[in-house]
Every structure is written in structure tokens, then in C-alpha cells.
Amino acid sequence: MTTTQVRAATQNTSGSAGAALFALAIGGFGIGTTEFATMGLLPQMAGELRVSIPVMGYGITAYALGVVVGAPVIVALAARAPRRGLLLVLMLAFVAGNALTAAAPGIWSLVAARFLTGLPHGAYFGVASVVAAGLVPPDRKGRAVSRVMVGLTVANVVGVPLVTLAGQLLGWRASYAAIAVIGVVTILAVRRWVPPVAIEDGASIVRELGAFRRVHVWIALLTGTVGFGGMFAVYSYVAPTLTEVAGLPTGAVPWVLAVFGLGMTIGALLGGRLADRSALGTLVGALVAMTAVLSLYALTASSPVAAVLLVFAVGLVCQVLGGGLTIRLMEASPDAPALAASSNHSALNLANAIGAWLGGVVIAAGHGYLATAWVGAALSVAGLLFVGGSLLAPRFRS
Secondary structure, three states: OOOOHHHHHHHHHHHHHHHHHHHHHHHHHHHHHHHHHHHHHHHHHHHHOOOOOOHHHHHHHHHHHHHHHHHHHHHHHHOOOOHHHHHHHHHHHHHHHHHHHHHHHHHHHHHHHHHHHHHHHHHHHHHHHHHHOOOOOOHHHHHHHHHHHHHHHOOOOOHHHHHHHHHHHHOHHHHHHHHHHHHHHHHHHHHHHHOOOOOOOOOHHHHHHHHHHHHHHHHHHHHHHHHHHHHHHHHOOOOHHHHHHHOOHHHHHHHHHHHHHHHHHHHHHHHHEEEEEEEEHHHHHHHHHHHHHHHHHHHOOOHHHHHHHHHHHHHHHHHHHHHHHHHHHHOOOOHHHHHHHHHHHHHHHHHHHHHHHHHHHHHOOOOOOOOOHHHHHHHHHHHHHHHHHHHOOOOOOO
């Protein structure tokens, strides 16, 4: 066993691994809350800053670009930085970005603040995933990583509704100030409960970037971009689908989104367990299930009951897919797992852009909101083709 694994086994025995994973999950909760809170606060933000809602949407785009840029760049440049220290620095940047968002005097300063807030997103999850996997025996690393990701999924159940409500009652600036406080709590928890993790021998920028020379890393990233694009094609337009197609009242939408978050939470826990058995098998199963669920959505989501149940199922399956992708990337690049895992979040943000765009195309063409699910199903099938390609590519070293 390596030094890191020996330390991890000792800490797991003493029970401190659970506290460390909880600390890392708090950070995931804060990041998930800030990522999705803007969607709920968009009208208030646009009104106070005196811009249209589409222009205010630049803040969402800026955050996504920050994730895409920050994930690989930060992890590569910080290849030799102590893992716990890097997590603390990333959370400091997170706190600063949300504080600047809360204090932004105009639209462009806010857009810049959202870009800065997005920079540590993917790097945090990538590094936290590697740290989490090192805290437990090898056969439980999928479950450990899923515990970190649960923080992000719980944000959709609890964090986003609460900060949206706070924004309505106290103003949107108070919401981002509260999110900054979550970052401060994360810093204290990580400092207290996450143990120092030794830097792997030979760690360097060159070795981290070497992950991108591996065909299986690119296949997994493309699988995530395309496969998750299917989910985002549907989720981006779920609110008008629920109200205009399924006939639910507007007031029901936040509750249905909470149901989606509940599905994500269960899916994250289930995906971790399945990935411990077989990351590749989890990818195949999740993409097949996503194709089936989205096809049912296209056929039956005009019924309110079916719509709610299928929104839950989409959330569950997408997080099973996410768990399989993270472990697959870490296995595909064993000497640079942090960069591989963090790049997954860049891929997922590209999936967000691609899925939302393709869904918008079919809606604009007059095919209706349910047609977005057929787009999603097609993208899930495309993801399966990429997974099939990985079976033909030369095997990576495990």
C-alpha cells in the first residue's frame, strides 16, 4: 500500500474519514447552491441592475466559462501544492467570488464576479474527489467520492430553494452573502477535519497534463459531454414543460425541482456503490436507463403525475452516470487523477450549453417542449457509442 492508503486506512478505522468527507461535502453544498441560485434569482437581479433577463443570463454563462477554464488550469498549475492547502485556497476564492457578486454595482462587474466564482468549481471537486478516494480502502473509493458529490445534489433540494426565498424576502445580495458564509464554514471544517495528504512522488504540471494524452480520458470526457447534454436538453426547459404541457401551477415548479434534487441525491449514493463494482458497467447502465427515461418523458410527461415521477428519475439516473464518469476518469489517469476528475466538470458545463442549445433549437422549430426529451434520448445513445469506442481503444493500465 502507498503512504496515502496506509494513512487513509488508519483514519477510516478511527472514524475520522466520515468527518473529513462531511467537510468536503459542505463545500460541494456551497458550490452547488451558488451554481443554481442565479436561475431562481434572475428576475430580482435583472430588476435591480436595470437590465433584461437575457442580459442578466450572461452571469450564468460567465460562471460556466469559469468552470470550464478553471478546472484544468488550476489543477495543472497546482500539481505540487498540498491537497488540503489547495482546497483551502479554492474555498477562499469561492468566498471572494460570492462576496464580490453580492457587492457588484452593475451588470459587468457582476458578470466578472460570477466568472471568478466559477474558477474554483471544477478544481475543488476534482481535488476533493482524489482526497476522498484516498481516505478509504480502494474498494470503497466510489462511495467516498459520491459522499462529496451529495453536497452538490442536496444543494438542489435545500440550498437553492432557501437562498431563493431569502432573495425574495431580503434581496438577492443577501443570498450571495449567505453563500459566502457557507464557504467560510467549509474552510473551518476542512482545516479541522481533512487530514494533510501527501503529494504523490513525481507530481508536476507535465504529468498532470499527461492525462490529456490518454484516449480513455478523452472518451470519458466526450461521454460526459454528450450523455449529460441529454439531461440538460430536458432540464433547461423543465419549468415551461411542467406548466404549459403538464398543466401544473407555477407554484408547483420549485417543489418539482426539489424532487429532481432528491433524485440526484439518491442517484449520487447509488452511483458510488455501482461504480465501486464497475465504472464502465455503471456508464453503460446509466446511459441505457437515461435513454429509456427520456423516451418515456417524451411520450407521457403531458400527465402531471408522470412528469413529476420522470423528473425524479432523470435526476437519479444523471447522478448515477456522474458517479461512473468520475471513477472512470480517475482509473483512466491513475498518475493524474485530480486533473482528470476536475475536467469532468468542464465537460458537464459544456454539456449544459450543448443540451440547452439543442433543446432550444427543436422548440424554436415548433416541435414543442416534449421534443427536447427526444433530443436528450438521442444524445444518450451517442454517449453509448462513445462508451463502445472505449472497448475498442487500447486498454489503460489499472
